[in-house]
Amino acid sequence: MDARFLGIAELTESPSVAVVVDVMRAFTVAAWAFARGAEKIVLAESLDQALALKARHPHWVAIKDGPPAPGFDAVNSPGLLRSVDLDGRTVVQKTTAGTVGALAVKEASLVLCAAFVVAEATAQLLRTRGCDRVTFVVTGEEGRAEEDLACAQYIAGRAGETGPEAAAFLHRAAASRAAAELAQGVRQGVHPDDVALCLEVDRFPFAMVATTEDTLMVLRPYAAPSPSRPHSDEASPA
Template sequence: MDARFLGIAELAEAPSVAVVVDVMRAFTVAAWAFGQGAEKIVLAESLDEALALKARHPDWVTIKDGPPAPGFDTVNSPGLLRSMDLRGRTVVQKTTAGTVGALAVREASLVLCAGFVVAEATARLLRTRACDSVTFVVTGEDGQADEDLACAQYIARRATEAETDAAAFLRRAGESRAAAELAEGVRQGVHPDDVALCLELDRFPFAMVAASEDSLMVLRRCAVPSLTDEERPRQGG
């Protein structure tokens, strides 16, 4: 598999297959939303669009980066989201990097959104689809976020090599600037467990596929075949 790792600004044209990575915290949050029962996630282009969607659909759940704000139900924190009952609900998410990255590749034939919590399922879907060329979009810090790059490189490796140890990739993510800022409270709208939740490998058994639906970019969970014992990733050493 030919893998490219690009920041959002480096996307000159729509790739055929894109994996958009935001570990801390957009797509960890998205995975938790599905884990809590959400039916779909609308990736909003702006805060105003998110609020307009909420106004038209009062039962939809709105999420944003940073501190709480009027019109938004919660913030972009897996630690806070894990206590919400989202069964059958539609979630609207707007973040600084993750949702922007997904919208930037909306013309791709296949768009996956990922973090460590869905890494193996994402890699397995790439293998199942026999993707020859994959562009990994490193969304954080103008493409320089090491937690996103580490996760992207891990998924790329797992898509082609069954024997891949996750420990070094998770260590890099844990030592990233984003992890430090979350742990130190530099960023707002943070739960104390957010970093640990973002570094939880393969917490969920599904991948997440984004596609255009009625002019909106909609993220949905996608089931993939379960792992055999021989295929399970190693985390130690």
């Protein structure tokens, strides 16, 4: 597989297939939202749009980065979201990097949003679709976020011929600037378990596919096909 790893600003044209990676924490949170029963996630372009959507649909659940704010129901933390019942609900998510990256490639024929928690399911979908050229969007730190690059390279390897083990990639992510900032409380809206939850490999058995629905970019879970090869890393049950 021909894999490219680009920051958001480096996207000069719309790729055919894009995997948008945000490990800490947008797409780890998105996966947890689906695990907690969410039907779909609307990726908002701005905080104002998220609030406007919430105003039009009061039963929707609005999520943002940082500390709690009026109009929003939750913050972008997997540790805080994992106890929230989202059964059948629509979530509106706006984050600093992840949602921005997904919207930047909305014209692609296939857009996947990914983190370690859905890595193998994402790789399986790429293999099943026969994707031979994939652009991985490294969303954090203007394309330099080590946790996102490590996850992207791991998924690329799993989707290709190498089938690497996860340990070295997780080590890189655990030593990243984002992990340190979350652990040290530099970022707001954080749960003490956030870093550990972001470093769970294959916690969930689905990929996440984003498509345009009525002008909005909507993320939905996609059940992964049966694995084509064994996965030797330990993974928490979904």
